[in-house]
Amino acid sequence: MKEFILRYQRQITLEGFGMEAQEKLSKAKVLVIGAGGLGCPVLQYLAAAGIGYLGVADDDTIQFSNLNRQILFGQEDIGQYKVDIAAAKLNALNDRVKIITYQERWNQQMCIEHFPNYDIIVDATDNFASRYMINDACVLLDKPLVFGAVSKYEGQLAVFNVVSNDIAVNYRDIFPTPPKNDEVLNCAEGGVLGVLPGTIGVMQATEVIKLITGVGAPLANQMLTYNALNNQYITIQLIKNSEAIKTSPTTLDIFMQTNYAHLCS
Amino acid sequence: MSIEIIFFGQLADKTGCSNVVVDNPGSIDALSMVMKMQYPNLATAKFVIAVNNKIVFDNEPIEENAKLAFMPPFSGG
Known part of the structure; x- marks a missing residue:
């Protein structure tokens, strides 16, 4: 108990x-999907903050x-699985946090099997197929989703x-259908400033903490866009989009039959 | 009277500018036509439009001096 108070004294x-x-x-139980540029700072700050149960x-x-942005990893870790190194680093940071690792590409079955065990899902992935899949599963399973994405x-x-x-909006209320391949750049093509996913990831961790504790007002029904080049922050109000109902899977069966890889290519 | 449009992400690459001031065409549909003529590359881009920080999907009128944002989806992480 003494250690608990000492460790978290600054926020208590x-x-x-x-x-x-x-x-x-x-x-709290939080699942972070993707241990890359966004996932690393999300995991690091949530472990430091004392989340009880952290899925990676x-x-x-x-x-x-x-290595320019995935700050849990060092040169000596090249070739190792991200979840293994992440778990070791997070455990060294705070061994009171229970870390569960999933060294698999997240799929529809895993959404249905594991989402019910978590309070909040964090989307720290790097592709539209995963983003739409996670979004749709969170809608069907009624899970709060903290979304972050970066480009350049x-x-x-x-x-x-x-x-x-x-009201409660989801990603399909903004973009009912995924873009086609020629409509967007991926990180490898477009590049990304290393510190940028750090900024967004730390903001995702902040929203998770706010949702769990009830402190402050979470960014529900809004989307914040940050531009590192000119320090422009714009927060737009979102509304339900009638198109989203037509493009979202309405049952778990339909969700399981949806081909997300195909949908997003 | 004019309106200001900010282009986010890849849209700025497609238009060659991060923001532009244009005469107010009066509505979202009219603006879409003007923009696609002025910046043909936008025809192959996916984006949503926010007017004065509120997302719009329908053909709504645009107020004078409105500030618009054209926002594409990002996938990177």
């Missing part, structure tokens, strides 16, 4: 936070080109499936 003493919020964090999913190994010098942040003013 925060006005409006206190022991009550800290205990909520220690009971990624099927990739560490590459040299990851810009990032987007949103909280989906959280009711505010009687």
Whole structure:
């Protein structure tokens, strides 16, 4: 108990936070899908903040080109699985956090099997197929989703499936269908400033903490866009989109039959 | 009277500018036509439009001096 108070002293003493919020964090279960540029800072700050139970999913190994932004990993970790190194680093940071690793490419079956065990899902993936799949599963299974995405010098942040003013929007309310291949650049083609997913990832971790503790107002029904080049932050109000109902799977059976890889190519 | 449009992400590459001030064409549909004529590359881009920080999907009128944002989806992580 003494260690608990010492470790989290700086946030326990925060006005409006206190022991009550800290205990909520220690009971919370958060799943972070993707342990890359966004996932690393999300995981690091959530482990440091004292989240009780942290799921980490990624099927990739560490590459040299990851190191400019994936800050949980070092040169000596090249070739190792991201989830293994992430778990070791997070455990060294805070061994009171229970870390569960999934060294697999996240799929539809895993959404249905594992989402019910978590309070909040964090989308830290790097492709539209995963993003649409995770979004649709969160809608069907009624899970709050903290979304982050980056491109070059810009990032987007949103909280989906959280009711505010009687509505709860999701990604399909913004973009009902995925873009075609020629309509967007991926990170490898377009590049990304290393620190940028750090900025957005830390903001995702902040939204997770706000959702769990009830401190502040989460970014529900809004999307924030950040441009690192000119320090422009724009937050837009979102509304339900009638197109989204037509393009979203309405049952888990239809969800399971949806070919996301095909949909997003 | 004019309106200002900010292009986000890849849209700025497609138009060659991050923002532009144009005469107010009066509605979202009219603006879409003007923009696609002025920037043909936008025809192959996916984006949503926000007017004064509110997302719009229908052919709504555009107020004078409105600030618009054209926002594409990002997938990177």
